[in-house]
Amino acid sequence: MTNSNFSGKRPGEFELIAQLFAPLAKAPGALGLKDDAALIAVSEGNELVVTTDAVIEGVHFLPNDPPGTVGRKALRVNLSDLAAKGCTPLGYLLVLSIPDRIGMNWLSEFAHGLAGDQQEFGVSLIGGDTAATPGPATIAITAFGELPSGSMLRRSGAKTGDLVYVSGTIGDAGGGLECLKGGGRALQAKDRDFLIRRYRLPEPRIKLGQALRTLATSSIDVSDGLLADLGHIGDASGARLVVEAARLPISSSLAALWMSNATERAAIYGDDYEIAFTAPPATQNALERAAVEAKVSIAQIGYVEAGTGVSLVDRSGNEIRVSRKGYTHF
Ligand code: ADP
Numbered sequence: 001m002t003n004s005n006f007s008g009k010r011p012g013e014f015e016l017i018a019q020l021f022a023p024l025a026k027a028p029g030a031l032g033l034k035d036d037a038a039l040i041a042v043s044e045g046n047e048l049v050v051t052t053d054a055v056i057e058g059v060h061f062l063p064n065d066p067p068g069t070v071g072r073k074a075l076r077v078n079l080s081d082l083a084a085k086g087c088t089p090l091g092y093l094l095v096l097s098i099p100d101r102i103g104m105n106w107l108s109e110f111a112h113g114l115a116g117d118q119q120e121f122g123v124s125l126i127g128g129d130t131a132a133t134p135g136p137a138t139i140a141i142t143a144f145g146e147l148p149s150g151s152m153l154r155r156s157g158a159k160t161g162d163l164v165y166v167s168g169t170i171g172d173a174g175g176g177l178e179c180l181k182g183g184g185r186a187l188q189a190k191d192r193d194f195l196i197r198r199y200r201l202p203e204p205r206i207k208l209g210q211a212l213r214t215l216a217t218s219s220i221d222v223s224d225g226l227l228a229d230l231g232h233i234g235d236a237s238g239a240r241l242v243v244e245a246a247r248l249p250i251s252s253s254l255a256a257l258w259m260s261n262a263t264e265r266a267a268i269y270g271d272d273y274e275i276a277f278t279a280p281p282a283t284q285n286a287l288e289r290a291a292v293e294a295k296v297s298i299a300q301i302g303y304v305e306a307g308t309g310v311s312l313v314d315r316s317g318n319e320i321r322v323s324r325k326g327y328t329h330f
C-alpha cells in the first residue's frame, strides 16, 4: 500500500534540520542546533535523569501510521520513563534514520506532531543526528529530566505489606494493535477509535509520577506488559508482587473486544505506558488525592509478599497460569 504522506522531495540534510527541527529547538541550551553539542541547566539541588528508547518501523509502529503520531509516540514512550521515575522533563535528543522512501510530507507531519507535544509536556528538542538507512525507519530519542537529588523512584524498594497499583486502564494498546491488524471488526467505531488511539498515543503520567516521589516505594512504566514489568519490580526489590485478576482496570472498549478473556490478556500485553507502583497502605488517601489532582485514575490491583517475581491470582487466591508475562524482542 502506498501512502501520499511519503511524497515530497527532501532537501539536503542541513536544510532539513534548519527547516523542520531548528524551530523545535526552543531551549537556549540547544544553541539553535548550530553547534556540536547542547547544554542542559539543572536547578540547584536537583539531579539530571536520562533515558532512551527507539521506535522501529514494523516493530513499534506500522508503516502507514500517521507520521504525527509516530513522532509523538517516540517522544511519549521516553516521557513515560521519566514519569515513572518522578521527573520533570527538560529536553530530548532525536536520532532519525530514514529510508529514501520517506519524503518531506512525512517528515513535516512528524515534526508538526512533535511541536504539539513539546507544548503539551513542556520539553524542547536540543539536538540529534540524521542519517539515511537501507533498512526500516528508526527513531531513537534520548530524554532528560530533573528531580530533587536522591528522590528518583526505583524498581527496587517494594516491601512486604505494600499494595500494588496501576494508573489508567491496561491492555488497551494491545487491543488497538489488534484492531490495526484487522481484528475487532464487530466493534463500534468509538471503541475501535479509543483502542487505536491508546496504541498510537500513550499518555505519559508525569504529574502522577511527581506526586509518587514521596508516596511510592517502587515504580515502573508498563511497556512490555503489566506482569512482566511488575516482575521487574519484584526481582529488583527481592519481594513477590501478587496481582488479583479481578481488580485489573479494564476499559469498556477492551472488554467489548476481548470479552471474558480481556483480563488475562490485558495482564500480558504491552505498550500501555501506564505507571505501575507499590506503596504502603497508609498512603492510600494521599494517593487518591494525588490521582485526582493528576486527573488520572489509579486502581489497587494487588499486594506485596515475601518471595520474588510476580503472580496473577483468581478470586480464591489460586495462581492463574499465563502463556507469557509480556513482550520480549528475542
Ligand atoms: P555532527 O557533524 O556532529 O554529526 P550534525 O551535522 O549531525 O553534527 O548536526 C548538526 C546539528 O544539528 C547538531 O546540533 C545536531 O544536534 C543537530 N541535529 C542533527 N540531526 C538532528 C535531528 N534529527 N534532530 C535534532 N537535531 C539534529
Ligand code: MG
Pocket: 128, 129, 130
Ligand atoms: Mg551528525
